[in-house]
Amino acid sequence: MPSSDLGVLAALGVLGVRERSGGGAAMSAVWEHDAAARFVEDLFAKHHGEIYAYLVRMVRDPELAADFAQDAFVKAYRNYDTLEKPENARAWLYQIAHRVALDELRRRKIVRFLPWTGESRGTSPSAEHLAMDARLSGDLQRALARIPERQRAALLLAELHDLSGLELAQALGVSHVAARALLTRARESLRQALASERAADAEAERRRTTERSR
C-alpha cells in the first residue's frame, strides 16, 4: 500500500477508528495490515444499509440483493486504488453496486416458461416476489419493475438515495447530460407503467365486482 493511500485513509478518518464488526482473530492479518480492507470495512459500516436497499429495489429479491451487496463491497476492496477523491466514496460505491446489479441482472436473469394454468395470461410471481410485494407493496414497486433497468436505477438513486447531479452521473457511469436524459426518460416510463398498473387494478376490481354480483 503506497504511503499516499495511507494519507487518504488518515484524511478519511479510517485509520484505527473502527471496531471489528465480524472478523474474529483469524482475520487479524487482513484487517490489521491491509488498508484497503479497513477502508472497505468503514465504507460498509457507513453505507451498507443504503447500498442493500438500493440493490433490493433494483432486483426485487432480498437474497440476490444480499449477494450483490457482498459482491459490491468485495469489488470496492479490490478496486480501492481507483478511488481518486475520498469525498466521492459514496457515489463511487453506488457506481460499483450499480454495475454489479446490472451485470448480474443480465447474467442471472432466468427467462423461462411458467406453468400453464389454463387461466391467466399473467406471470405467476415467485414466492419471494410475492413476499417482497407484501412488504414493498404498491403500484410503484410493480411499475418500477417494468421499466428498463437503467431508468429504474436512475429514479431510485435520485428519489430514494438523494444522489444528484454529478454524483448521480458517476453512480450511473454516464455523463451528466446522459444522466439527466435518463432520468427524464425514466419519469415518463414510470408514468406510463403506473398508468398501466392502475388500469390493471381497476380491471381486476371490476372483475371481482362482477363475480360477486353473479
Next chain:
Amino acid sequence: MNYLRRYRPRRDQWASPHQRARVLAAERIDGFLGEDDAAWLDGHLAECPTCAAVAAEYAGQRAAFRELGARPPEPPRDLWARTAAAIEAEASRGVATADGAGGSSRGSAGRRRPARLPLGVMSGALVVAVVVGASLFARGVPVTPIQPPASATPSGTPRPTVAPQPTPIPIPAGAVAWIRQGDDGSFGLYVARIDEVCPGRDKAGCAPIAESESQPIANLDGPSAVVLSPTTDQLVLVDDPGDGTGGTVYVVPVPAAVDPGATPTPTTEPTPTPTLGPTATPTAPPTPTVGPSGSPGPTPTGSDLPSGSPQPSPDGSTAIASGVSLVGDTAAYAPDGQWFAFSAVPADGSHGPDIYLWHVGDAQARPVTSDHRSVFAQWLGGQLLGSRVVEADAAASPGGSASPSATPSATPSVNPSAPSDAPTDLTAVVFVVDPVTSIETVFLDVPLWRPTVDPSARWAVFWEGTIEADAAGTTWLPGIGRLVLADWSIGIPEPPIDPSAEPSAEPSPGSASASASASPRATGRATASPGASASRDPGGKPSESPDSANRPEQILEAGHIADWEARWDPTGTRLAVWIADEADPSIGRLSLYVVDPETGRFDQSDRLLRDQPALAGFALADGLLAWATPPGQDGEGSRIQVLAWSGDAVGSAETQPGTDPVVIAR
C-alpha cells in the same frame, strides 16, 4: 430482425409542444429547469389540460417514492460476516491491489462477456412468431385447432359471422407459434395448430386462427427474435430491454408436457431440412493438425462434450450472449439441433458483425470469426456458411488463391467502423466453418454476398450489386443492384480437409450422400480446387466456369434495396423473399415463389404470395408460410397471417388483430 435498423427519435427534437412540455415537466421535478423553460412550461400547462395532468403525475411520483422510502429493507444480519469472509479470501489470494478498475473481477460476476454492441432501439413490445413442428404440442403447449367457419372463437372475441362460408381446405397439420405481450404486459408463447385453411387468399368469412392460451414466459423485457430448436425442447430467444445496452441471447428450455389433454399429432412432423441428407456434424472430424487454422481459436469442442459450466436451473434459461445486437434474421439451429449460429454486433457499436456459435449445453456462445465483417448465412450440410465483406483487390490479390484458405488474414483488417471513408471497392467472399473444429474454409472465387442456398445446394439467392455501410458504420447493407436466384457453384462444402493430404477430387463418403442430389458439377467444385480461377467480371459475378454463363440467373428484385431476407422451404420448391421498406426497414413486403428445383426457375408473374406487407421476420416450413402484418393497417393491430399449401391447393388464414406488433418465431 432487421439489419441494425431500429431508430429512436432524438429527444431534443420536439415533435410537438406537448412533447416538449412533458420533458420539461419531468426535468422540473429534478430541478433541471432554467427560468425560460419554466416560464414556457407554465404557459403551456395553463392551456393544455392533458399536459398538466401528465405534469401532475410526475409530481405524484415523488410522493409515491417518499412513501416507499419510508420503509427501507433491512439488510441481513450476516451480511458483514459474509462480506468480510469474501474479502479475506480475496486478500489471501493476494490480488487486493493487482487489478485496477478495469480488472477482471472475482468469479462469475466478472466473467467477460462478448463485446457489447449498441442495440438499436425497439420501442414497444413486439410479437415473435415461429412455425413449429407438431411435436411441440406433445410437450404440452395447449393448442386449439383452427376453428371451422362460423363457430365462435374461444378467445371470447367472436367475429361477425359472414354468410357464405368457404369450404375449408384440409392441409397437413402444421403449427405457428409466436410471442407477444399479453394485456397484462407479460410475454407469452402462443401456438396455433393449423390443419385447415380457407381457399385462396380471401379470408373474408373465414374464421380466424384460434391462438392457444399463452404459455407465459417470465422476465422478458422485449423479445425480438425466437428460434425453435429442431428437437423442440428448447428455443433461442433474443431479449432486448431497448435501453441501448444491448440484447441478450437466451436459450430457454421448453417445458415438458404440462397439459396431457393436448393430443400429440404424430402424423406430420416436419423435420427441418429433410433433403439435406446426413445432418449430423461429422463424428470424426479431420484433425485440425496443420496450419491453415488461422481461424479464431480453433477450440475443438467435442460435440458430445457438455460444457463444464453449470446450467442455471432445469427450467431456467442460459444467457449465451449479452450486450449484443443481432444482425439479420438468419440465426438458426443446425439441422441436428446441436449447434446454434447467429450474427451480432456489440451494443456499443465498436465494430462490425461477427458470427457466433453455441453448442447445446455450453454456457456461452463463442465467436467463430474475428474480422468484424462476417455474417451467418445458413447451415449447409452440417457446416456453417458465412459471408464476408472484403476489399475487392484483397480478394483478388495474387496471394488469395482460389484454393480453400483457412486464413482469415485473407480478409484485410481495415477498420470496419469507417467503411465509407473511401470509396473502396468492396466485394464479398463466402466461407464455411466446421462447428466442431472451427476450421474455416474461404471460397475466394465465389464473390457472393449473403447467399441463401436451397436444400439441394444447387441454387442460391444472393446480391449482385453495390454494398454500402449502414448508418452506424458497423455493418453493410445492399446498395444498388439486384437480388438474383442463380447457380450456387459450391455445392455442399465438404468438411475441411487436412491440408497435408493430397487434394482429392473424390468426395468423401460422408459428403457423397450429403450432396447426392447436387449436380456433379457442383460437387466437383465443392472444395474450390486450386485449378479454379479467381477471375471474375467487374460486376463481381463468378465467371470462372463456362457453364455458369449459361446458368439461368433470374432477378427477384432490382434497384436500390434497403435489405432483404430470403428463405427456402425444406423441399426446395418454395422460396420466400422479404424486401425491406426504404423508409422503415422494420417492415417490408413478402413474396412466395414457386421454384422448379431441377431448373432453378420461377415465374415472376405466378407467385403464391405477392408483395404482401409484412414485419421483418417470417417463418417458412413445408406447406406453411407465416408472417405478421404491420400494425396500423386499417387501424388494426398486427395479425399473424398464414399461407398454406398442399399439392395444388392453396389457402390462407389469419389471427384476430393483436394490440402489439408481432415477431414470428422460426
